[in-house]
Amino acid sequence: MPPPAAPVAAPAPYTYPVFLAQVVRAVIESMSGTTVPVAPAPPPAAPITLVSSDNITLLVRTVKNMRELGCEAFLGEQDAEITGRWLRKVESVMTQMRVPEDWQVSCATQLLSDGAQTWWEVIQSRRTTGICTWGEFRKQF
Secondary structure, eight states: OOOOOOOOOOOSSOHHHHHHHHHHHHHHHHHHSOOOOOOOOOOOSSOOOOOOOOHHHHHHHHHHHHTTTTTOBBOOOHHHHHHHHOOEEEEEEEEHHTHHHHHHHHHHHHTOOHHHHHHHHHHHHHOOSSOHHHHHHHHHO
């Protein structure tokens, strides 16, 4: 019997260089407490709603606080008990922290790693509608 085929990685969902630059800048600023100068970016080819640096910084801080309250990375284990425990913990902490509903998917997906991150990238690449809600995320999860 031949060995199973290696999984194929999906393309990264973040294809906008300007957005990535904002994310990196916000992380560096939040870690160092200083402002990082940014070179002007060329205008995007199509209208894009970019996340402000302040929102990215808040998102990074929120996820950091979630980790401090016991949320751990989810690697994509196939065990239903581990998966359910992770999801319940994340929901409990987000409720306790009063994370706005429109931030919940972003916060939870920042805790995905390895196979779980690849799964999320595939889900995102297949989406035909706008932003994924928490209910939709739970259903897919």
